[in-house]
Amino acid sequence: MGYAEYDIRLSVREDDAALRRAVAKAGNLGEFSMRIVRKSLDARRKGDVRWQYRVGVLSPELAGGEDPFLPPPEPEFRRREERAVVVGSGPAGIFAADWLSRAGFKVTVLERGSRVDARRAAIEAFEAGGPFPAADNYAFGEGGAGTFSDGKLSSRTKGISRERDCIFARFVEAGAPEEIRYMTHPHLGSDNLFGMTGAMRAALEARGVTFLFNSPVTGLASRDGRVTGVETPAGVLEAERFLFACGHSATETWRMLMRAGVAFRPKNFALGFRAEHLQETVNLAQWGAASLPGVKAAEYRLTHQAADGTGVYSFCMCPGGTVVPAMAYPGTNLVNGKSDYARAGRHANAAVVAGLSLRSLLGRELDALESIEWLEALERSFHDFAGGYRAPAMTIADFLAGGSGSALPESSHPLGLVPADLAELAPAGIVAPLREGLAAFCRTLKGYGEGLLLGLESKTSAPIQVLRSDGGLATGFSNLWIAGEGSGWSGGIVSSAADGLKAAMSVEASA
Ligand SMILES: Cc1cc2nc3c(=O)[nH]c(=O)nc-3n(C[C@H](O)[C@H](O)[C@H](O)COP(=O)(O)OP(=O)(O)OC[C@H]3O[C@@H](n4cnc5c(N)ncnc54)[C@H](O)[C@@H]3O)c2cc1C
Numbered sequence: 335m336g337y338a339e340y341d342i343r344l345s346v347r348e349d350d351a352a353l354r355r356a357v358a359k360a361g362n363l364g365e366f367s368m369r370i371v372r373k374s375l376d377a378r379r380k381g382d383v384r385w386q387y388r389v390g391v392l393s394p395e396l397a398g399g400e401d402p403f404l405p406p407p408e409p410e411f412r413r414r415e416e417r418a419v420v421v422g423s424g425p426a427g428i429f430a431a432d433w434l435s436r437a438g439f440k441v442t443v444l445e446r447g448s449r450v451d452a453r454r455a456a457i458e459a460f461e462a463g464g465p466f467p468a469a470d471n472y473a474f475g476e477g478g479a480g481t482f483s484d485g486k487l488s489s490r491t492k493g494i495s496r497e498r499d500c501i502f503a504r505f506v507e508a509g510a511p512e513e514i515r516y517m518t519h520p521h522l523g524s525d526n527l528f529g530m531t532g533a534m535r536a537a538l539e540a541r542g543v544t545f546l547f548n549s550p551v552t553g554l555a556s557r558d559g560r561v562t563g564v565e566t567p568a569g570v571l572e573a574e575r576f577l578f579a580c581g582h583s584a585t586e587t588w589r590m591l592m593r594a595g596v597a598f599r600p601k602n603f604a605l606g607f608r609a610e611h612l613q614e615t616v617n618l619a620q621w622g623a624a625s626l627p628g629v630k631a632a633e634y635r636l637t638h639q640a641a642d643g644t645g646v647y648s649f650c651m652c653p654g655g656t657v658v659p660a661m662a663y664p665g666t667n668l669v670n671g672k673s674d675y676a677r678a679g680r681h682a683n684a685a686v687v688a689g690l691s692l693r694s695l696l697g698r699e700l701d702a703l704e705s706i707e708w709l710e711a712l713e714r715s716f717h718d719f720a721g722g723y724r725a726p727a728m729t730i731a732d733f734l735a736g737g738s739g740s741a742l743p744e745s746s747h748p749l750g751l752v753p754a755d756l757a758e759l760a761p762a763g764i765v766a767p768l769r770e771g772l773a774a775f776c777r778t779l780k781g782y783g784e785g786l787l788l789g790l791e792s793k794t795s796a797p798i799q800v801l802r803s804d805g806g807l808a809t810g811f812s813n814l815w816i817a818g819e820g821s822g823w824s825g826g827i828v829s830s831a832a833d834g835l836k837a838a839m840s841v842e843a844s845a
Pocket of ligand 1: 423484488549582831
């Protein structure tokens with residue numbers, strides 16, 4: 335049996351049978367089995383958009399070659415007495431808990447919010463006009479920050495291919511579509527993520543993992559750099575190893591860790607707005623057609639370097655999605671985006687942000703705590719301006735012209751908009767680069783200037799970073815690992831899950 339790979343291009347109108355026929359022709363093969371290795375959309379020629387495939391083929395008619403497919407890595411199971419406490423049930427926490435339980439640890443996951451179904455109900459009640467749900471919102475609750483998201487699984491993090499195989503295998507076991515293994519821009523959608531979150535928890539519980547919901551960790555007990563227990567509403571939970579994966583919205587958890595002696599430093603991050611357009615505008619710009627058979631909604635990724643060197647870029651695009659009020663705490667106001675797997679909504683949204691260093695922006699050195707406070711004050715100022723949780727918004731055209739007051743186009747934001755001059759609300763130092771970047775995006779993507787800007791987009795990545803070893807062991811501690819986006823060393827679902835896995839492997843190696 336030999337193995338070979340073939341690159342095939344097909345019109346978006348052709349089906350799976352056409353792919354098999356094309357492979358047979360490319361390899362001159364009669365008997366073979368095939369697996370898609372990679373699939374991407376080639377939209378460079380408008381009016382002739384094609385799927386580009388790389389297909390792996392096993393056939394007795396082929397000589398030589400070896401199927402490169404490897405099963406995902408697994409820890410070596412040993413029955414152990416050591417207890418491991420994982421704080422946070424987002425991607426970093428859940429993949430860490432999964433690895434540790436497979437390695438034989440007695441694992442407890444502590445999650446400050448509720449199970450995913452109660453969490454969804456709390457968000458729906460808020461968006462129907464209820465009070466802000468402090469315990470369960472787009473940031474907190476089972477599944478973590480990305481549970482109600484587009485579920486994009488692309489990541490530019492280097493050196494995580496082993497972890498990625500593991501993550502994608504577990505996602506598929508939990509109900510993700512098989513195509514995430516080979517699409518160049520894989521995504522899950524909120525509707526898939528909702529079911530997968532419960533399925534992953536059930537699989538872990540079946541392996542003996544204990545989940546404690548509505549259990550915020552409020553303190554650490556430690557002696558001589560060794561953590562002995564974590565404080566929860568039910569009392570102190572003792573264990574031998576502790577892994578924090580609290581995400582980058584849990585500012586009071588960061589403060590608690592700092593009080594307990596965990597060292598953080600400030601880091602650069604990005605700030606800006608969320609741009610929203612009609613999806614049809616993006617489809618026309620990217621494909622030259624309002625829709626294509628068998629293809630969901632068009633995406634874009636835009637970048638620009640401003641004259642002062644600031645990087646301005648689009649981020650976390652949600653084709654066919656909605657803008658969501660994604661604050662973690664009452665009295666703050668910020669936005670993010672989500673979409674369902676079908677990406678069939680009327681709107682497209684994506685962050686448009688400028689990279690920033692608080693030291694350059696403010697002209698003085700801030701420590702980690704001051705950095706958090708600065709960002710919280712900005713999120714509160716958007717809330718105070720809006721008088722609540724509606725999104726301050728203006729047209730892209732007004733932002734570029736330095737004015738405000740034009741009628742706002744329709745938006746998917748569930749709570750509605752408050753007309754605003756975002757150039758007045760945003761820190762002065764990011765306005766000029768954002769203007770420059772947006773002007774460049776208007777030149778690149780036809781119709782971009784017809785869109786809307788909603789503020790504030792402040793959660794692209796953490797403003798601080800923990801001091802830790804490569805495996806995530808917090809500096810000065812012998813049994814405390816800090817992983818995921820809350821560590822400041824990862825960003826996004828896949829890179830945070832990979833960071834959690836790496837930390838779990840480091841925990842395993844320490845036992
Ligand atoms: C609306 C939205 C859309 C997004 N879309 C995408 C996307 O499409 N693709 C992508 O790659 N990324 C996306 N992201 C970002 C992505 O969700 C995060 O990068 C990722 O979830 C980080 O994983 P994490 O496990 O490190 O932290 P989180 O997912 O933030 O999980 C941390 C968990 O810890 C819990 N917690 C915090 N403090 C405590 C405590 N003291 N005690 C107990 N529990 C605690 C929280 O409740 C939370 O469940 C999106 C984020 C949002 C908010």
